[in-house]
Amino acid sequence: MRGPAPEALCRNGALVLGSWEGIPGKANLIDVHRPYHYPLPRFLRTTRIKEWQAVQAGDPDTFIFAVLYDAKYLSMASVDIWDRAGKRKAGFRQTFPGRRFFFPASLEKSEIGIKTGHRELSISVDMDSGSMKLRASNNLRKAPAASFDLDLTFDLREESSSAFSVCLPLGLNRAMYSTKILMPCGGSIEIDGERRTFKEEKALGILDDHKGYYPYHLHYDWVTGSGVEPSGRRIGFNLTDNQVKDQRRYNENRLWIGSAIHSLPPIRITRPYGHAAPWVIQDTEGMVDLIFHPEVPHDITMRLGLADVDYIGPFGRFEGSLRSSSGEKIDASRLYGMGEDKNLRL
Template sequence: MAEKEYGEIIGSNGRPRFGICKNPLESFDLKKLRRYGRDVQGPVSAFRLKRWQYLGVCNEEVIFGLAVVDAGYLGNMFTYAFDRETKELLEYDIIHPLGLATEIKGNSLSGNASFKSGKTDVYMKIGADSIELTAMVKGRLKAELRFERYSEAMNIVTRVGLKGFNYTTKESGMAVSGTIGVGDREFTIEPSQSSGVLDYTFGYLSHYTFWNWASGGGFDKEGRRIGFNLVQGVNETGYTENAFWIDGRMIKTDTIDFQYNDLNILDPWRLVSSDGKVDLTFYPEGERKKALNLGILMSNFHQPFGRFEGTLRDGTTEYQIQTGFGFTEEHEAKW
């Protein structure tokens, strides 16, 4: 894997620096951006710029996720908690026009993300070694979590169509500590039994987008900490963001084929990489879903939660997943 070393997303020629980056990018200054095919510098409409910070954690009891999203013309916070024993799902999805309730500052190494609206107050403090999340949503869903970051993340800049770009930092399988409160019930999150997910994304994305995503982690039969981030349909132009982690060490993998029954999303899924490094089966236990179509704005998705089994390979070494949990996703969007 040829990794590139630089700190800014825009190169000396005024265009995005496409490729896999050794370290997370620190500067997203778009004043130097040259518009494709034109000798004109400066960012295009802020309404086309999308940025979000997503954090998730899974263990044997609960699967939890929360995102702060700045979509330019609107701000969004969504969160959910899925009780794996009772199969109960509590979720909230709050939208504000023009991003008035949303603030995302800094980058994926240092900064913060917040969302405030009525009885909802979310704050993420982003650091190079850890990320802290404090959330109270509608007085019913609360979280106090600390994510211990890896020294190796998947950092990538890819083309979006002819003129756009997308940057993302992904980490999966991180140790997480803290608590999640769902109504009157509280889940204690222990680092030795949890698996955390980070998705930091920034870019000029296509108006119409489709993707499959699988993310999660757990432990193999030898007790090693594992994590994986797998996609198809997005970030596949020249480079992919597909990778898995073994005890914090990242192994890059190639394109992924998502095999699932579109007539019954809760049937088992199979995820296989073209290079033979990934062969996983996913067994859904429940899902969150949405079908929203407002013409220029659309979000149709299924996100099943459940457990993973299978094999990850690095050269001649195989890692058999003993305890794996997380989610898959089918998402079609206009934004």
């Protein structure tokens, strides 16, 4: 990784490719010239950029995945809460035709979300105050949906969080951008009247702020996990095999160890016995050797004529090891997270 992120990811119509520690000033992919070999008006360029903000959070007893997704023709708000101790799930998923969310070019200060009747989901970021908030609720008290209220605050201060950002090529004048931040979190969740507290010394979260000129058929494999060692040191990782060109040079595979962020090589994810059985995640350099054990499904299937969604994203635990660029070996058995096999046609 190079050091500090640029002020803008597009300068004079040209993309700034690379990976950096920290957060770019503006993820202004919309300003690129000729993303499809010929000039397009701004409104047409906007329709081809898929954008989302996603949060994975949890402690030893609970895992949470929340996402606000804008594919321009289709938008989605989704939150899933997996009670690992009680083996029960809560949450909701709501889709909207057309564009529902408007993600800013900068992460400095934003609040994005929905509030529709009995449901609410919002992600708010305030870099000046050094905090991020995730709020979600479902107050429809009818079986089989569990009612819940979620209120988490994440510590974004520089001394507490670790961020990296990438702008990676997808084709001629097209790229994907992502900022990912590992940070402690605290707060509470209440499911069907049962309240649980998240303590910062044991709870972690990862924010993914994402934009990309992805092709009509988007596909990637991805796994992420995090956890806190007995010493209190925070560990996390992000591993993706996607449609980025030249992944040996350009990838977003990273390992967080405390406040340090280490680059990892390209990886492959294989599923010898299907999505419900263990997944194998490996590189060719001996730095990534993981097995992901799905525990609970998290799937989405949609057939919308010219648009299809085939998404498999279970939550689960890991075993194996990760090795940092300095040679430190990390035991993955304390880490928990999720995997994705994502196929979109839209």
